[in-house]
Amino acid sequence: MADAKDDAQKDGAQRRTHTLLDRRKLLAGGALLGSAGAAMAGGAAEVRGTTIRNGQIWRPGEADYPEDATGAKGYRFFTGAEAAFVEPASERMIPSDDLGPGAIEAGVPVFIDRQLAGPFGRGDHFYLGGPWPQGLETQGYQTRYTPADLYRAAIPAIERWVGGQFSGRGFKSLGGADQDKVLTALEGGDAKLKGVSAKAFWGLFIENVIEGFFADPIYGGNRDMVGWKLIGFPGARYDYREWVGRHSERYPLPPVGLKGRPAWDRA
Amino acid sequence: MTRSRLALALVCAAFAGGLLFAGATLSQSATEAPPQDAAGRADGGLSVEQLLARTTPPNTPNRDQVERGRQLVIAGDCAACHTKAGGAPFAGSRPIRTPFGVIYSPNITSDHMKHWSADQFYRALHRGLDDDGHHLYPAFPYTYFVHVTRADSDAMLAYLRTTPAVAAKRPANALPFPLNIRGVLVVWNALFFHPKPLQTPAGKSAAWARGQYLVEGPGHCGACHTPKNMLGADETSKAYQGGVLDNWEAPNLTADARTGLGAWSVDDIVEYLKTGRNARAQAGGPMAEVVSASTSMLPDPDLRAIAVYLKDRPAAAPNAGGDPDRAAMARGEAIWQDTCSACHLQSGEGQARFFPPMRGNQGVQQGDPTNVVRVILEGVRTAPTPTRPTPLSMPSYAWKLTDREIADVATYVRNAWGNKAAPVGADKVASLRRKLDLIRPPLSSWSKVDQR
Numbered sequence: 001m002a003d004a005k006d007d008a009q010k011d012g013a014q015r016r017t018h019t020l021l022d023r024r025k026l027l028a029g030g031a032l033l034g035s036a037g038a039a040m041a042g043g044a045a046e047v048r049g050t051t052i053r054n055g056q057i058w059r060p061g062e063a064d065y066p067e068d069a070t071g072a073k074g075y076r077f078f079t080g081a082e083a084a085f086v087e088p089a090s091e092r093m094i095p096s097d098d099l100g101p102g103a104i105e106a107g108v109p110v111f112i113d114r115q116l117a118g119p120f121g122r123g124d125h126f127y128l129g130g131p132w133p134q135g136l137e138t139q140g141y142q143t144r145y146t147p148a149d150l151y152r153a154a155i156p157a158i159e160r161w162v163g164g165q166f167s168g169r170g171f172k173s174l175g176g177a178d179q180d181k182v183l184t185a186l187e188g189g190d191a192k193l194k195g196v197s198a199k200a201f202w203g204l205f206i207e208n209v210i211e212g213f214f215a216d217p218i219y220g221g222n223r224d225m226v227g228w229k230l231i232g233f234p235g236a237r238y239d240y241r242e243w244v245g246r247h248s249e250r251y252p253l254p255p256v257g258l259k260g261r262p263a264w265d266r267a
Numbered sequence: 268m269t270r271s272r273l274a275l276a277l278v279c280a281a282f283a284g285g286l287l288f289a290g291a292t293l294s295q296s297a298t299e300a301p302p303q304d305a306a307g308r309a310d311g312g313l314s315v316e317q318l319l320a321r322t323t324p325p326n327t328p329n330r331d332q333v334e335r336g337r338q339l340v341i342a343g344d345c346a347a348c349h350t351k352a353g354g355a356p357f358a359g360s361r362p363i364r365t366p367f368g369v370i371y372s373p374n375i376t377s378d379h380m381k382h383w384s385a386d387q388f389y390r391a392l393h394r395g396l397d398d399d400g401h402h403l404y405p406a407f408p409y410t411y412f413v414h415v416t417r418a419d420s421d422a423m424l425a426y427l428r429t430t431p432a433v434a435a436k437r438p439a440n441a442l443p444f445p446l447n448i449r450g451v452l453v454v455w456n457a458l459f460f461h462p463k464p465l466q467t468p469a470g471k472s473a474a475w476a477r478g479q480y481l482v483e484g485p486g487h488c489g490a491c492h493t494p495k496n497m498l499g500a501d502e503t504s505k506a507y508q509g510g511v512l513d514n515w516e517a518p519n520l521t522a523d524a525r526t527g528l529g530a531w532s533v534d535d536i537v538e539y540l541k542t543g544r545n546a547r548a549q550a551g552g553p554m555a556e557v558v559s560a561s562t563s564m565l566p567d568p569d570l571r572a573i574a575v576y577l578k579d580r581p582a583a584a585p586n587a588g589g590d591p592d593r594a595a596m597a598r599g600e601a602i603w604q605d606t607c608s609a610c611h612l613q614s615g616e617g618q619a620r621f622f623p624p625m626r627g628n629q630g631v632q633q634g635d636p637t638n639v640v641r642v643i644l645e646g647v648r649t650a651p652t653p654t655r656p657t658p659l660s661m662p663s664y665a666w667k668l669t670d671r672e673i674a675d676v677a678t679y680v681r682n683a684w685g686n687k688a689a690p691v692g693a694d695k696v697a698s699l700r701r702k703l704d705l706i707r708p709p710l711s712s713w714s715k716v717d718q719r
Binding site for chain 2: 058060061062063065236237238239241242253256258259260261263264265266
């Protein structure tokens, strides 16, 4: 972030209008992307265009299926210390109560763990090269960290900050009200963390907790489809043509995930 | 497995006996005059002298004859066997997986066919002998091509001689002894090859006769749709009642209302052959190739003729049905609701020409459930045709559904909405999954998870 500020100051004299600057930077960015693309094409295996005739390529028996994250026990990415923050923090956001199971019971920490251990954690879907000017909030994820690196860097920084605020105690040992204070400070950016943006982490974390509660159970969270049952979402169904004209009628089928539902095996 | 072993043993026995007269028959047959073809019809009433005079193709290519030959080569779907996936047209080397072993199709581009005389080609179609007089395996359906007229045979050769020359060497066939000795086919022919000229009963239309010629002759529909005996010969008493090949079931084409074409109109058949789809079904698997490469390219009157002839066959091979387990049906219904109904609808009605209806579907009610199980396992793609160039595909469920789940939903599809067919067991699915070398589902079944 510091680099970005320096760059902005150097550019200050030339900055007649924001529009001009943005356009110039956009063009520079475009050139960079172009050369990166060329380098990839040259360095990696040969790239060829193919004309597809007679319809799209289709091969019997092939499927692009998700990895089943429900089988294995324990964490693949989180250390014990990290789990000691993620578990109570997510449970604080979605607690077990009269409405049903909370984040831990629903497997939210497991979901986040499996995601951080895979392509999402590596940031495979992000452009993570420079330059790194201060981004706008509307531009979304704007850090040099991969999601996994962000969790790895932020959690110890949060625990240090918590220790400073609560006489050396860890987040897990705090009471609910104090935990809420910590989370509120993270959300508002009031918690000043060393080397990592509290707001950037919060933005990613709250999103991942929600995803873990509502994503398909195959990914480790939303166990037993508790998230879907809570809001009445029928799950991984695809088409409701037969229901379009049937008003004021309750949709009778229970939710279903990619792995199915109990009736597939138990009837 | 047992079936082909038994067949092999029978062939060995037949071969031992057959050798005694094989030599005599072989030398005799080489000098024998070509048999009269199907009542000499469509030969334009040519005399023997005129026919002989035509055996040397004219030096200048005859455009009309070549075009006629091209259409016949399409009608015969020669490319189905003589063009391999991704290979040059008609250059052969496609593996034909028979129950007895793998046969590689020969090159029939001009590179090879320029050495053939019209007599040799006619002899190949009519007697299953190659240019050197060696026996061809009946995977080359000379049992049907015997009905091809001399004029049509000459036209097909004339066309093949215009195809771009490709010098292709084919791999050796993978057939066990004694089937790897072509002389054994003398015995096979003596047992099973008794061609009778096609007869058009009085009162049948010209379209019917044309349909009969296309279906029984160049089109060789029965090569797949007629069941085979243990030695791979047509069970002629069960013509068009459905056959099995390479882990597919070629469905019943008789007029049976449930398993055959009884409920199809002539227009339904024409639309299916021309576009690959109609309101009842869509062509998939090997039939998708037949439709794409052959029937969709045929002139409409020929398609209508085929339909008229097929519709006039007596009903046979009704489906005895079965008594599906109620629990299996309930599980199958749940799987259907969650997995299949998005396209095929809860009511099984589908969307005509896009997602084939399962209610009243002929294919899923065959006595043999191979096709419905296979399509669930590996998915299927509708034939692309000039009229319907965008092929729709159904995804593979091999990764998602267990053998028992596939068996249950197949049982449901075969017995819901008034359908009736024998239930499917998980062992059938497991065996097909093995044969197709499809992955085991990596997903743990529901009952084993989420119960922690």
